[in-house]
Amino acid sequence: MSVLKDKILLVATDLFHTRGINSTGVDTIVAVAGTTKMTLYKYFNTKEQLIIEVLKKSQQDFQSWLDEKLNSNTKKPADKIQYLFDYIEEWVNSSAFIGVGFIKASAEFPNEENAIHKLSSLQSREFRQFISKLAMEANIKDADGLALQLSLLFEGAAQAEQMKRGSGAIKYAKKAAKILIDGAIKQS
Amino acid sequence: MSVLKDKILLVATDLFHTRGINSTGVDTIVAVAGTTKMTLYKYFNTKEQLIIEVLKKSQQDFQSWLDEKLNSNTKKPADKIQYLFDYIEEWVNSSAFIGVGFIKASAEFPNEENAIHKLSSLQSREFRQFISKLAMEANIKDADGLALQLSLLFEGAAQAEQMKRGSGAIKYAKKAAKILIDGAIKQS
DNA sequence: AATATTTTATACCGATAGGTATATACAAAA
């Protein structure tokens, strides 16, 4: 990938999170990235396409980071779900955390027919399925149900952190997750 | 309140939720409301002021509805928290539900210094305190902690419903809430 | 009925939105 395309993606990601997507013009992006609109539109057909690529990259980066964290922990796969919120907490509390892309995007593009909204919805669903897989490996009976509940805690905590940075919401989300996981295990 | 001001507020509320706040221009609002910009700017100094009044009214309406529901149920105040998510479910599943204003607004105005963001943050905090009061009346020890957890479920479910209408997330949020409430009561 | 006052409608303001036509700078290939 071109170094400039990468720079544009990086800058756009930051600006979208700190100023909002619709409030960030392409002129601002290229100015901060130190390039021009012609260059931007060479790599991205439209602003919508840029938004979509930003969202995809953000989610991929997070998933990769999370996968590695979970795998570096050499425990049995069945135990991964127990550590999920520890890593989520680490991620949320890291200085690099600037929010969850698909949460913000779905708010700015509420129309369910919109391509960006559809992608956000898909990413949310995929993350839930990822949790569900962890739950299944932990032999939890209602894996999908637990995954949905944990994803609500995750999205709620991300939301809370967006409203007030350093809210500490994730700490309580983690506690709630433990209660729900333990309860689900008992019934399995 | 003037009938036209009321109409503008109503139309703006709907458009903000269905199209997004930043994506809805004042021209569109007055066109749908059947009036003109001069009239709008007579009642609201700026678009920001209109947004703020829309947010305040939305939250007041929801709180009033919820209060009445909780009070019409003639149970002891200590039991109200047990029914909280039943009413939230009713509200979310009603056809009138179009989302939670402060959640969307905080996503569109991420800057913590922004007046709209500050209001969103305040409303989220106030709702959490409302839940905390219910928890205290139910003699729950860590009322604030439980309230925070329940608010995460609430905001997560609202988020999920925003991503995919009719997701059924609220049903599982309700189940999770029951587990957390029962657990908190046991420790009190 | 004539005047005074408020409300509404039209037309416009500069700034910025996303996007592009054209020209120039710069490589690599010949």
Place this chain on the structure above:
DNA sequence: TTTTGTATATACCTATCGGTATAAAATATT
């Protein structure tokens, strides 16, 4: 060294943004 193709920069397009000056219409007062 000249040619050829690609990447970059400048300038500009139309549409729309939030907001307003001004004039017409409607209402109230005398």
